[in-house]
Amino acid sequence: MIQVEKLTKRYGATLAIDALNFEVQRGEVVGFLGPNGAGKSTTMRILTGALGATSGRALIGGVDVYERPREVKQLVGYLPEAPPLYVDMTVRSYLRFCARLKGAREPKVAVEQVIERVGLSSVAHRLIEHLSKGYRQRVGIAQALVHEPKVLILDEPASGLDPAQRKEIRDLVRELADGDTTVVLSTHVLPEVEAICDRVIIIRDGRIVASDQLASLGSDATAIRLTVARPDDTLLPALRAVEHVDEVSREAEGRYRVRASADVREQVAAAAVPFGLLELSGQQGLEEVYLQLTGGET
């Protein structure tokens, strides 16, 4: 449904995204992960046609975003980082405007359906100005959905929502994906990704550092913390010699941290026993992968 080939965007001298390549299948939910400023929003804005790429191309439903923007925009529903709301309008009149602007077939019916769907019935007659942040975010999502787009691009859809509202959004996204809508979303919240995405694309400094099914990404990476009673100079090489170990660092006297691309707790334990192993704990999952790949700390 979405094909991106060597997509590059420069802002003056800074390279925002650097030759991105990826594909998203129909009905798939893909999460964009990465630190702030990694290029997530830029990529999304190019996909929606709001921003032109410096080079490379993006196709949505086989249509080139640059060559035929109007057709692409008809296919795409987009929620920007800041929901684009006219605060002097009521929720209903704002959504009617959006529906007409985006060419929904029966604007009035579509608006009532989307109001129902994202749970805005109780505030439909109120001015957007007077709504809480959570409701505003929902109006933003409603705006992206109102013309029943085939592709939904959501830039941090869960920001500003409380846990119950987040769950509602998650359920909504899942429901849409089951109905054959393709969803691309970005988020900082890792459990969010684990809960709704089929696949994650991790971006760092404008490059894709990982793109894989969630199951295979999450299971292998391991971080092991261990404490030994008698550390000496041969400990570090011994730990590094264990297969799949990428990095060993000393956190304090006798305390080490091992990062590995596979579950090697047993092997590390075996290597550490001669040095008087006192304690060993392993941490696995997406968070570990994310931290390793983006080189960041939480």
Added chain:
Amino acid sequence: MKVFHIALREFGSFFATPTGWLVLAGYLFLTGVFWTYMVESYVLQSQDLVYNPAAASMLNLSDYLLAPFYGNCATVLIFVLPAVSMRSFSEEFRQRTMELLATSPVSTYEIVAGKFLGAMGFVSVMLAVSLYQPISLLQWGEPEVGVLLGSYLGMVLLSSLVLSLGLLISSFTSSQLVALVLTFAACLVLMVLDWGAASPDAWNARLALSSHLGDLFSGAVKLSDVAYFLLGSATCLFATQQRLESFRWS
């Protein structure tokens, strides 16, 4: 069709903000005051001339009431129109709603046309309400209809030019205040451009607003004057469209 929806939203937004109502009230109040005083002084003048038939025959509605009155109206318009156009794009930038228009299946031409028509619609309402002035005159006097039509055409053309200029300027700033001040300044420059012009044919006299309004307000509709306003508006609107298009390449 989408132009119409954008225009309608824009039009509606004027009535949803205090600015719109203030502009409407301000224009109608000021021109109403002018109207009252000028009609009154015209009546007094004609009463004074009852025993002076020669001078009385010189006095006519077009030259002694309508031309100066609509001259004043044009000045008031130049004060209030920048307040109509100031929010058009500035507010979209500030509220970050431009993203909605930019990602909807509409072209930048449609966006600019919609904004322009919405603002023109609002000004048309304002001018339509002010029609009580010529209508009352038609009721109790015998004004030249051509002068009235020319004056209204002149005001519509003036509005179109000032609003287009205002749209262009507001597409450069996210501050309504900056848009307001710059648009007003640009209008003033256009107004005073012919001061000290060497001749009516000098370039600055030809570019000035006032030299193109005078004939319209006396009921003489000349192609060159109409073309001045229409071309000026079209140029500004096209520049605005280019400006919007340039955001994709920022």
